Amino acid sequence: MNLTVAEENYIKAIFHLQQAEGNVSTNQLAASLNTKPASVTDMLKRLTHKNLLNYEPYQGVTLSKDGKKQALTIVRKHRLWEFFLVDKLQFGWDEVHEVAEELEHVRSKKLVDKLDAFLGHPKFDPHGDPIPDSNGIMATIRQFNLIDINPTAWVEVCSVGIQSAELLELLRHKNIGIGTIFQVIRKFDFDHSIEISIKNSKSLNISQQLAQALFVKLV
Amino acid sequence: MNLTVAEENYIKAIFHLQQAEGNVSTNQLAASLNTKPASVTDMLKRLTHKNLLNYEPYQGVTLSKDGKKQALTIVRKHRLWEFFLVDKLQFGWDEVHEVAEELEHVRSKKLVDKLDAFLGHPKFDPHGDPIPDSNGIMATIRQFNLIDINPTAWVEVCSVGIQSAELLELLRHKNIGIGTIFQVIRKFDFDHSIEISIKNSKSLNISQQLAQALFVKLV
């Protein structure tokens, strides 16, 4: 099935909204896609006709099995490109979204799979979101960004968003790796740095940049 | 000025046809774009209205100054992506065109310039065509692929299409570099390999793959 760019954007938006809220309403979609409810209704009919949605008029939509599959390949592409932009082209993690919005629509399975291999099959994108593999399977760790954690919480590193050589070097130097358990001592509003304490070791200071690259789960 | 994908494809097609034949006719464009003459006329009017073309009904078109500038940025993107696909993602040089046709339409000046830097500011794409720089300036060497050269011709290496580490290693090993002058002794139809002779050195055998990566000019 070959989707247009607009169709792909609808599928992706439904995927994300459905993740957060179950059944997705026409108005939610219109807001999320910066379009009007009437336009959404039109498109829902077309996507339903292509068997990508479960749609009952006035009752909102969810993705069908096929729709979910399509959504996962788009999400996979989006996140792989984000990883590429940050890790290889030195984009800031906060400036990659727009560009990835365009790159995700390039249709070539071979391109995506080769890109994946080139990047070393990363499991998380620069924002810490899991990247689906070529079968649509992705990590489901319930994770938080270190920046969002309250002081005094005990947490465990579950992934590293940006896997550049420089970051890996920094992490090795600080003795932090996936699985490391530590306590958040306090956060400094001035520079958004974070003081942490690793078990049986003295406390460390984590810069904002590093904190944004670390994804953790509560322990 | 923000062009649609279709508009960009017209500009690009006119650029290439104009290179070869001067004034470009409606029929030529229709053939080149797999569309009908009537559709071409429509688009020519729109692009003329955007000041990208010099168009006189029944007389064919050429690109205006603005149009040429647009064309060069599209060609730049296309060729940089082709280089990326071959050099980084290990695509074959003969399978990158389609994918680059899509990637070339991603709009982000920053992306292109960062990609250019990441690739090491290559001067030629994997087919040996020159890559315009960010000002639209490109090498104008009249070059041939080694594969297309007649035996007994004296030629000089003027560029290397694919600049992978492996290829550069092979070239160093064979003592071939940009500027190297040699004679094509003969070509073997069986495996398309080529026998060459470098001045003051014994003769060498060049595989088809290597020959396809070497671009030369007649001396």
Next chain:
DNA sequence: AATTATTTTTAGGTAAATCTAAATAATTTA
């Protein structure tokens, strides 16, 4: 030069993806 053939343009139409305005269904509130 007049006729024929070719090329190009005009006229009118279609599908995708959007819009506004009006109608209808569902939900909330009095």
Next chain:
DNA sequence: TAAATTATTTAGATTTACCTAAAAATAATT
């Protein structure tokens, strides 16, 4: 529960990028 509000759909238009068929301009041939 009836009225008011909100959400959604339908109806009818618009723009882009195509199309076919017919008309007009240019080029080729006798």
